[in-house]
Amino acid sequence: MKRLLKGGRVIDPVNGIDGVHDILIDGDRIAAVGRDLPADGASVIEIPGDLVVCPGFIDMHVHLREPGQEHKETVASGTASAVAGGFTAVACMPNTAPVNDNANVTAYILSKAAEANLARVHPIGAVSRESKGELLADIAELKNAGCVAITDDGHPVKTAMLMRRAMEYAGMFGMPLIEHCEDPSLKGDGVAHEGYMAATLGLRGMPGACEALGVERGILLSELTGSAFHVAHMSARASLRAVRKGKEAGVRVTCEVAPHHFTLTDEALGSPIPYDTNTKMNPPLREAADRDAMLSGLADGSVDVIATDHAPHHYDEKKVEFDRAPFGIIGLETAIPLSLDRLVHSGLIRLPRLVELFSVNPSRILGIAGGSLSIGAPADVTIIAPDLRVRIDASRLRSRSKNTPFDGWDLRGGVAATLVGGRPVFVNPEAHLAL
Amino acid sequence: MSAPVITKVDEIPAVTSLRRKDLLGISDMAADEITLVLDTAEAMKEIGSRPIKKVPALRGKTVVNLFFEPSTRTRTSFEIAEKRLSADTLNIAIASSSVVKGETLADTALNLEAMQPDMIVLRHSSSGACHLLSRICRSAIINAGDGMHEHPTQALLDAFTIRERKKRLEGLKVAIVGDLLHSRVLRSNIHLLTKMGADVWVCGPPTLIPTDIRRFGVRATSRVDEAVADADVIMLLRIQLERMEGAFFPSLREYFNVFGMTEARLRLAKPDVMIMHPGPMNRGVEIASEVADGPYSVILDQVANGVAVRMAVLYLLAGGAEHETAA
């Protein structure tokens, strides 16, 4: 089947395109990109001029919770949430039950993704068996089964020695090592950012240095091994400082920031709802200087990717005392509105940079198809509506879990439609798109 | 005083109440609310010296003392206060094992709510537990100590004790020495004393001083001589054995040598200095026995005043709030 996306501002940095263009999709591939393309038997979809057509957005840090924690989320509900959030693909973390440290679990996840037939799923495999940090997982097997990177996310790789070996080994296959950067002894039993808010609220704190220590370790080992090192959910200014220095020195280090870390600070723990467990995550919401550093990194290019760290938790699990609640919030369906509102409309970055952060860079880092609207590329397209007024309503999110601190927020910018392999898998009725 | 206003019972003037449904912490109280509690506590104190130590003010009200952490002193103090106001009291002591086994705090509270208590006095090991309860329960919640966050009635009774002797709080130099990091008594006292205009100094090893403590409007030092110099009041905070294992300081002996309140250090303070301690004391760790039992110590007065202050809080909250607590 052929579709012609007619009109609409197309932003495709890889191919140097930014302007009103038409896109012809044939089957599941991009067939042509140009001005005033002839319909030629294609079904024509008029794209209003205020909508922006981009290569499909990729969220490279998502917890789909299946297998093992289906009460929180499943591959089906998670990918439904992803496409509603404008993502054509997600990379899912291995800290499931059982851990994704072997081909069987990887295959299971991929089969569930095929069944749901919504967003593409790229599993990330474990660094070590059961992520225990002792023996290496069967990384080649994981790669062959479809994993695109390795991580022991949830916690840092246990020892520097193990990380070195994993980097060297995974480096054979060009797989990056993604790291939850943290020094466990410094973290202790912290539940919040060590600072004035934690002191006021009487919560045990974890300082920014705790994360930065992990970042520095990874950068040094990346330099030693020559392998790619990616900092997951970066939040501290000391971490950014280390990443900048590493990049300047030519180390293969990349990093991602989650929307909550460029939007909120630790003040959210005190108000509007004191001890709101939907403000508890690891790494924690930090002080304004850290949040502002993340914004500066997004603006100047030191930050490579925006990834949500979508971490669904059941309502019962979060309705407890702050220090007993699990870490994490969902993020797939709030990422685009927050990014458009806080980064683009504030004047900090422009749309082409946004496309880099959400599409170009994730596809490059993970070595997966996507990131551009090149001829012959899969027709994964994200159409965003930068001026759409959006009110976040937790009860209507497609994720099984509703643990978000953004419920009730009014934001400017949203998703109009998501196409995977040419197929519209999500259309926002508010965007008035005849898809 | 303004002209009297006729109410239903002849002309008794109605005055401001506490502007809240719960007492969750000193941090959201205004100075005039604190003064109201202290003034009311003065009147309540007199009841303890009567032959019949009871007034009917809370007759027919049910107050539940829900204690998730063991406490003899605070719980007894609340219980006596409740009984002196003629309330019906119910003591629930939850052993930590049952918490691990089963019911969440939220479920325990909802089950309790079904029996319609008027007020719940909660002590819990998690900071923010009272906030959680206050969102779930319609009963008035009184914080009897939540994790490391606040212990408001302790700070109120400390302030009452100081005001009784010194006739004011404003302008007094108050030194607080001890485990500042983990202390809810510290936080409540800092909020209260700074709101009332005292000059607060906090002192302890750097490992036990919270980050950004100066943003609370206090001076911080690790030199105890500096903290107690010319102090009007010295408050000692309890040191726990576990802190040594957390490497906060090497030994209790060393702690005592560097920070313990001895008679020698006492002499640096004002001649009419007051020595206070929320209890229970570790003699020979944060305070020398001679000081604890000495003439400057008002530790036993604190305990006596605890009942009066808690009676005041119970009374002031029992009428219901004029406005809902701001979140």
Add this chain to the structure above:
Amino acid sequence: MPVVMDADRIARTLTRIAHEIVERNKGVDDLALVGVRTRGVHLARRLARTLKEITGDEVPTGALDITLYRDDLMRHAVGPQPLVRRTEIPFSIDDRKILLVDDVLYTGRTTRAALDALIDFGRPRGIQLIVLVDRGHRELPIKADYVGKNLPTAPDQSVQVRLQESDNRDEVVLEQGGAA
């Protein structure tokens, strides 16, 4: 705002009451005055002074706060609590004849509360009630033993007693419009 009693009238009334007390009790032995806060306390002290002038004897005087005994406490679902002040009765009331002093007698509920409070302090031999103004409209079976002035009033009027000690002047005023 008609002034119903001026300073001079109040002074003479209190003197008259003091003499009545002495006459009815055949002296001041075993008597004690307890004023109901706030203005009852000022009146009680004045009576004590006058009794001393008349008889040469000291009559012990105390102050009673009846707030915690009010029957309308806690009855409003939402409402400010009345301020509680200190009660100071520095003598035993057992076997004494207590002269309870208040400024205005109206519904009688304040007196009822005062009686309950006094009983918690001990067992007096008797209690007599002294009021400066009786404005009628009793809701309980309470009567004053000594009345300064009987003042018939309408329910929508209010009686304001002002005393030097708290209001810088002595007068009793009848105002239109009862306050809440």
